[in-house]
Amino acid sequence: MLDPNAPILVEAKGVELELPDMNAARAFGRRPLTRILHPVTLSIRRGEIVGIVGESGSGKSSLGRLLLRLHEPTAGRLAFDGVDITHASQDTLRPMRRRMQMIFQDPQSSLNPRRRIRSIVAAGLTLDAGQRAEIRDGELVRLMVAVGLDPALLDRFPHELSGGQRQRVGIARAIATRPDFVLADEIVSGLDVSTQAQVLALLRRLAGELQLALAFISHDLSVIRNLCHRVVVMRAGRIVEEGSCAALFDNPKADYTRRLLDAIPPLVPDPNWLGRPPPGAAEAAQAAG
Ligand SMILES: Nc1ncnc2c1ncn2[C@@H]1O[C@H](COP(=O)(O)OP(=O)(O)O)[C@@H](O)[C@H]1O
Ligand SMILES: [Mg+2]
Missing domain, CATH: 3.40.50.300 (P-loop containing nucleotide triphosphate hydrolases)
Known part of the structure; x- marks a missing residue:
């Protein structure tokens, strides 16, 4: 409500x-x-x-x-x-x-094709300077689960995902910074x-x-x-x-x-x-x- x-x-x-x-x-x-x-x-x-x-x-x-x-x-x-x-x-x-974050229309073109999902979603997290790698990795897994994706997909590239999965990655990237x-x-x-x-x-x-x-x-x-x-x-x-x-x-x-x-x-x-x-x-x- x-x-x-x-x-x-x-x-x-x-x-x-x-x-x-x-x-x-x-x-x-x-x-x-x-x-x-x-x-x-x-x-x-x-x-x-x-x-x-x-x-x-x-x-x-x-x-x-x-x-x-x-x-x-x-x-x-x-x-x-x-x-x-x-x-x-x-x-x-x-x-x-x-x-304030934005989720884009076309994840095919808004997700960098040469970067793995891990680094795409982590782009929001790296704003926290000095974050330790294991904390960051735990956070990435948490984000993937939150958007209903298998954390194993973190090591894939955007073209290996379906359209719906890519849109979930776009959502994970947007919520990574804990926006309002x-x-x-x-x-x-x-x-x-x-x-x-x-x-x-x-x-x-x-x-x-x-x-x-x-x-x-x-x-x-x-x-x-x-x-x-x-x-x-x-x-x-x-x-x-x-x-x-x-x-x-x-x-x-x-x-x-x-x-x-x-x-x-x-x-x-x-x-x-x-x-x-x-x-x-x-x-x-x-x-x-
Ligand atoms: N950067 C821009 N420069 C000039 N005109 C623009 C720009 N962006 C959008 N427009 C114009 O503003 C109007 C509204 O566009 P837009 O906000 O993209 O509409 P919508 O998202 O509802 O399709 C359109 O006539 C478009 O051509
Ligand atoms: Mg529009």
Whole structure:
């Protein structure tokens, strides 16, 4: 259960983002700026999973990167665990970095193919200078078990693992630094449906155990349904709808959200099956007049 009084870890108030327009020609040596995010306000509590959904190009990844302060807001205010980091310097951000982690979309390209799983996952651990090898190895085994992988895989290379296993390695690497805030950007998009379900179940369990503030980005509302406490719907750089997961699925307000919901394939062959009146109900209603 989500504690409604849990402290807010990530807080964006009216953040805007402009970036150099990569499609425009340079003028006076610079590219003109293009608006990526209109004022966006969003907060995430400790232990809370917030889904960020929207069609491709709606600004989900840009918002995620901004929450991690990989982008600097053009306007508005951004705070992490009560500290204003809107315009924080790299020196100020460095000690906070290990507390905010990202799980990438495509572990095939985000895991260095020439490094063994051991050194990939340990990248998060080596931030602790002077850690002794046996302590580090124990920690690596603990992390592998935590994400449901055989510790024997530590000595393998990424290409020797399945897509689902690689995504678990990505999760192990992210939680190695004991983060408070994790951003997962389309992390199950490349996986088949049953592997998706397993990775999502793992993520939900870990988010609860570690009391993470988790921002989960997806263009697919169906993967959000069983994972998130709250959902924000993005379109063209704005949040167009926000609500609890249950409210959003039961009663979407924006037409756009309804269209995203309509794009979800039905889970059962006949979606009206549960709503069908029990046998004899029609006769009973007739008899009652
Ligand atoms: N670094 C960048 N420079 C310029 N434009 C960008 C940059 N990153 C994203 N954009 C633009 O911002 C918009 C939102 O992109 P993005 O945040 O990646 O959306 P999403 O993750 O929802 O698909 C798109 O129009 C994209 O072309
Ligand atoms: Mg994206």
